[in-house]
Amino acid sequence: MQVASISTTYRMPRMPPDSPYDPMESCGTLRSYAAGETICSQDEAADYWYRLVSGAARKCTQISDGRRQIVDFLLPGDLFGLHVGAKHDCAVESVAPDTTLLRYQRQQMESLLESDPQLARRVREIAFASIDRMQSRMILLGRSRALERVCGFLLEMAHRAQVERDGTVTLPMSRYDIADYLALAVETVSRSLTTLRASQVITFLDTRQLRIVNHRALEAHCCN
Amino acid sequence: MQVASISTTYRMPRMPPDSPYDPMESCGTLRSYAAGETICSQDEAADYWYRLVSGAARKCTQISDGRRQIVDFLLPGDLFGLHVGAKHDCAVESVAPDTTLLRYQRQQMESLLESDPQLARRVREIAFASIDRMQSRMILLGRSRALERVCGFLLEMAHRAQVERDGTVTLPMSRYDIADYLALAVETVSRSLTTLRASQVITFLDTRQLRIVNHRALEAHCCN
DNA sequence: CGAAGGCTTGATCTCGGTCAAGGCAGGTGG
């Protein structure tokens, strides 16, 4: 199980295989969304925690100059909606068709944590872990080269979405989404991918599915 | 009181004025550093939590191409060193002369949290809050324009370091540090500041001290 | 069938990185 926030994605440290039980399991309600639907909007009250079950979503803010910044992608297992204040500061929208989420009452969760230090510890670790991820992301954004960012993104996706047995990585989001995630122009993302394909680092099964041929090269590009 | 991590800065929500007591107060040990000293290095074991009392520090990673990315600046009140794993992934170095820190045993803190849900909740909120800050920072880094980033940085500093009564903002760090924080070249930072000064948005008392003349314009530049 | 959205490629322009130089302050040693 994993946790995130409207303002960030928290990844749950893997549960011990025979962990006694998950007190959160019981109290969520399921809902599913079509592609492009808004799950919660930018200035909505943050009364719920969500956990993405299947599909994919993007957490993004609108910038006043018309551009859009995608702060995080949410993948199956991610939990989000945790927030300090009462308001969200990012909108969350489904990316893939048939995206399903579990929704939890925030109040209920908080009092649950109050009485269950074990669970509280797990959530704390989730938060710390998520911070590590955001930090990596910041370092990625700090990179000057467009190609480096794209390589870093591919490695992140390959790592997060558990790769198929044959090494196929599926990108549930569009090139536009990737561009806004990496703070690049779509054209630049496209060109970078083309470059990587041309240099035999990756191959495409179709536009949204690729295989990493030369993992070493990918890491070398976004070295560190 | 405020908290951060080797991998992030956590800002403590303001304590209620007459809060009963702070269980963490008792168990820290004080140490002070000269400018440029290493407080903890990149792959050191993360056995302590730290809280910056006075001065300033930078949290940074070395990138293999020789560049340096500053992940966060630590200011008085910030707490850092919280970390999931056993290892740091960033070095922390003092920036200002006479930087002092309190150091806490990580083990001790964790068991303290285990037995004190109230404190645990506070730390959790610290983590959530810090995530909000990192998110803002990511949005800042996502901005294309150099001038926007610098404006955002100035607003952040004005907000974090409590401004003097007369509106003077002190930058404890060098232009090089600012550059590595914003992922820009030093020259670009310098030029941006010059531009802002030329357009009467800010004035300088000296290189490290400035006053925000036109707050509105600053916000307009990094709109949103 | 047409329209719309997603993706790629080409051409051009611009912002910011890089290189180079010089000013200024503080520290050190003669």
Place this chain on the structure above:
DNA sequence: CCACCTGCCTTGACCGAGATCAAGCCTTCG
């Protein structure tokens, strides 16, 4: 005390990576 050095900051000139503009292809959907 001055001379020198070093680190920090600023400014100018140039160049290149990536944004922007434009066009065309493909798939999907009504």
